[in-house]
Amino acid sequence: xxxxxxxxxxxxxxxxxxxxxxxxxxxxxxxxxxxxxxxxxxxxxxxxxxxxxxxxxxxxxxxxxxxxxxxxxxxxxxxxxxxxxxxxxxxxxxxxxxxxxxxxxxxxxxxxxxxxxxxxxxxxxxxxxxxxxxxxxxxxxxxxxxxxxxxxxxxxxxxxxxxxxxxxxxxxxxxxxxxxxxxxxxxxxxxxxxxxxxxxxxxxxxxxxxxxxxxxxxxxxxxxxxxxxxxxxxxxxxxxxxxxxxxxxxxxxxxxxxxxxxxxxxxxxxxxxxxxxxxxxxxxxxxxxxxxxxxxxxxxxxxxxxxxxxxxxxxxxxxxxxxxxxxxxxxxxxxxxxxxxxxxxxxxxxxxxxxxxxxxxxxxxxxxxx
Numbered sequence: 001x002x003x004x005x006x007x008x009x010x011x012x013x014x015x016x017x018x019x020x021x022x023x024x025x026x027x028x029x030x031x032x033x034x035x036x037x038x039x040x041x042x043x044x045x046x047x048x049x050x051x052x053x054x055x056x057x058x059x060x061x062x063x064x065x066x067x068x069x070x071x072x073x074x075x076x077x078x079x080x081x082x083x084x085x086x087x088x089x090x091x092x093x094x095x096x097x098x099x100x101x102x103x104x105x106x107x108x109x110x111x112x113x114x115x116x117x118x119x120x121x122x123x124x125x126x127x128x129x130x131x132x133x134x135x136x137x138x139x140x141x142x143x144x145x146x147x148x149x150x151x152x153x154x155x156x157x158x159x160x161x162x163x164x165x166x167x168x169x170x171x172x173x174x175x176x177x178x179x180x181x182x183x184x185x186x187x188x189x190x191x192x193x194x195x196x197x198x199x200x201x202x203x204x205x206x207x208x209x210x211x212x213x214x215x216x217x218x219x220x221x222x223x224x225x226x227x228x229x230x231x232x233x234x235x236x237x238x239x240x241x242x243x244x245x246x247x248x249x250x251x252x253x254x255x256x257x258x259x260x261x262x263x264x265x266x267x268x269x270x271x272x273x274x275x276x277x278x279x280x281x282x283x284x285x286x287x288x289x290x291x292x293x294x295x296x297x298x299x300x301x302x303x304x305x306x307x308x309x310x311x312x313x314x315x316x317x318x319x320x321x322x323x324x325x326x327x328x329x330x331x332x333x334x335x336x337x338x339x340x341x342x343x344x345x346x347x348x349x350x351x352x353x354x355x356x357x358x359x360x361x362x363x364x365x366x367x368x369x370x
């Protein structure tokens with residue numbers, strides 16, 4: 001008698017791979033373990049959810065009436081983290097992601113108890129598909145959107161509205177990319193020069209500072225006059241600012257001092273001469289921080305198009321700074337500290353393709369040891 005193929009764990013709780021099939025395990029109402037199999041993982045996830053609903057008695061007491069839009073809206077207003085304190089910026093991002101994707105995708109009459117794992121898969125496909133009105137998101141963005149959705153539906157599960165969370169175990173396919181994956185793209189010196197030439201004068205200092213420091217958008221817009229060290233020609237990164245929320249830097253390593261040239265320091269000193277120490281260096285007036293979307297659509301995008309570099313985004317200035325540093329002889333550790341990356345390994349993995357690809361001279365051992 002042939003020995004049965006072993007059951008191999010998958011990334012989905014209670015679902016195993018056995019040969020060419022997927023095995024679903026669950027316990028019935030008497031507590032006895034049951035097993036069923038399907039040919040596809042998608043079907044196995046749907047079956048697992050269905051059996052858990054049946055064992056738990058179907059929908060929770062309010063499951064027939066609660067609408068997803070209403071529940072999600074209430075959850076977004078009250079959510080602050082279940083077991084750990086979540087940063088305000090993260091909560092703001094969660095709310096924006098929920099409004100832009102799940103609440104846009106599901107109809108307003110969608111009952112929360114009727115959402116299945118297949119619906120979550122369809123949401124992912126919808127997000128990653130480009131339309132005339134909407135750009136396709138990357139797999140990374142899709143995974144980020146699933147985080148607040150999973151938390152929201154888990155709250156419904158804990159309240160007894162649903163028995164099982166249909167977003168648990170949802171997978172995101174990898175988007176098609178160039179061979180070797182997407183690489184950080186930097187501007188050449190001539191591309192940077194051409195782009196800066198198209199930037200309006202009132203915003204030129206901001207973009208020059210962005211290119212010279214390699215700072216993240218959230219760091220650059222949070223700079224205040226007191227962060228400028230005129231004697232040492234440097235800018236200190238002490239905070240970040242996104243969607244109007246001021247917080248600490250992204251990581252402990254992001255808190256750093258960035259050296260700047262004496263000429264740039266003089267320009268910044270002149271621009272901030274009449275400002276208070278707590279005033280933002282770059283603002284829209286009345287000490288209001290720059291708006292990301294307005295700056296991109298009204299300043300950067302038109303300038304990039306005129307410079308024949310329509311692909312350039314704010315992060316390209318950061319990549320360009322890294323590229324120039326490497327070309328000028330900086331090592332991985334120096335670039336990591338300059339950019340505020342968490343580890344040198346992250347810097348290496350991000351910019352390995354920018355590190356001198358040309359031929360190297362032979363090592364003359366006789367000369368080295370003479």
